[in-house]
Amino acid sequence: MHATAEIATVSGLSLSQRLIAGVLALFLGLVLIGGVGFASDMAIHNGAHDTRHALGFPCH
Amino acid sequence: MKLFQRIFFAAVLSGLAAGLAMSALQQWKVAPLILVAEAYEAAAPAHEHADAAARADGHVHGPEAWAPQDGLERTSFTVLANLLTSIGFALLLAAMSVLSGIGITARNGALWGLGGFIAFQLAPAVGLPPELPGMAAAELGARQLWWWGTALSTGAGLLAVAKFRNSAATGLAVLLILAPHIIGAPQLAAEHASAVPALLASGFAAATLATSAVFWLLSGPLLGWFSDRFARHEAHSSRASPAVTG
Numbered sequence: 001m002h003a004t005a006e007i008a009t010v011s012g013l014s015l016s017q018r019l020i021a022g023v024l025a026l027f028l029g030l031v032l033i034g035g036v037g038f039a040s041d042m043a044i045h046n047g048a049h050d051t052r053h054a055l056g057f058p059c060h
Numbered sequence: 061m062k063l064f065q066r067i068f069f070a071a072v073l074s075g076l077a078a079g080l081a082m083s084a085l086q087q088w089k090v091a092p093l094i095l096v097a098e099a100y101e102a103a104a105p106a107h108e109h110a111d112a113a114a115r116a117d118g119h120v121h122g123p124e125a126w127a128p129q130d131g132l133e134r135t136s137f138t139v140l141a142n143l144l145t146s147i148g149f150a151l152l153l154a155a156m157s158v159l160s161g162i163g164i165t166a167r168n169g170a171l172w173g174l175g176g177f178i179a180f181q182l183a184p185a186v187g188l189p190p191e192l193p194g195m196a197a198a199e200l201g202a203r204q205l206w207w208w209g210t211a212l213s214t215g216a217g218l219l220a221v222a223k224f225r226n227s228a229a230t231g232l233a234v235l236l237i238l239a240p241h242i243i244g245a246p247q248l249a250a251e252h253a254s255a256v257p258a259l260l261a262s263g264f265a266a267a268t269l270a271t272s273a274v275f276w277l278l279s280g281p282l283l284g285w286f287s288d289r290f291a292r293h294e295a296h297s298s299r300a301s302p303a304v305t306g
Binding site for chain 1: 063127
């Protein structure tokens with residue numbers, strides 16, 4: 001049961017399918033975290049200020 | 061594209077749920093400490109010259125820049141930023157799962173979450189303790205670079221152990237996890253007076269690590285649960301129409 005779910009999740013797929021989906025998800029994730037946590041724009045900084053401090057991102 | 065849709069929706073749903081839970085804990089235990097620290101920051105007379113080195117990059121709360129009003133507006137923007145970050149972290153977990161070929165399930169999700177917590181919260185916090193407003197720190201760009209380097213290096217080390225489970229991978233992982241701390245996080249050259257009391261700062265560090273630990277330990281299993289569900293759903297529909305391949 002556990003093993004079949006795992007196979008269905010990733011290993012039954014071709015390498016290129018996994019590469020495309022994985023790189024796309026990686027890119028989106030980095031854009032979100034970079035934008036909210038690291039962008040130097042002052043308006044973004046002020047809006048996301050408490051999130052940056054609460055998640056331990058370097059802020060000031 | 062089927063696979064991407066599946067992991068995208070699993071990441072969005074698990075990120076939203078775990079991010080909402082984290083936001084509630086954060087408003088309860090973390091946000092009040094930030095407000096207290098801001099009162100100290102505003103009252104500090106030595107603000108300009110003590111922090112001059114840290115703020116040489118011009119990264120100051122200028123009066124001209126937009127900022128949310130304290131109260132509901134500020135809380136709403138914080139929750140929004142939390143949710144976007146949570147979805148981002150869930151997407152990174154999902155990406156690592158797909159690229160490494162190590163499935164994420166409801167059962168092993170807590171281990172994935174623990175890995176995320178160690179890579180993105182605990183290891184960076186060892187060199188750069190979570191900061192309150194008003195605490196002096198080294199130059200921002202250098203700290204951001206060290207933060208990313210530490211998260212990536214620690215994450216790569218943990219993935220290497222999970223993937224290969226042999227002594228060579230374990231040795232490499234020890235090196236990758238220790239390297240950022242041997243290099244050392246950027247520090248101020250001299251002791252700078254902080255406007256924030258030490259007890260407030262240490263309480264803040266503990267509260268942020270605790271809330272983010274809850275976030276990661278929810279996020280991992282939820283991502284696994286949604287991934288399981290979507291994969292099983294797809295397996296059912298492809299069995300019903302075997303001519304269609306994913």
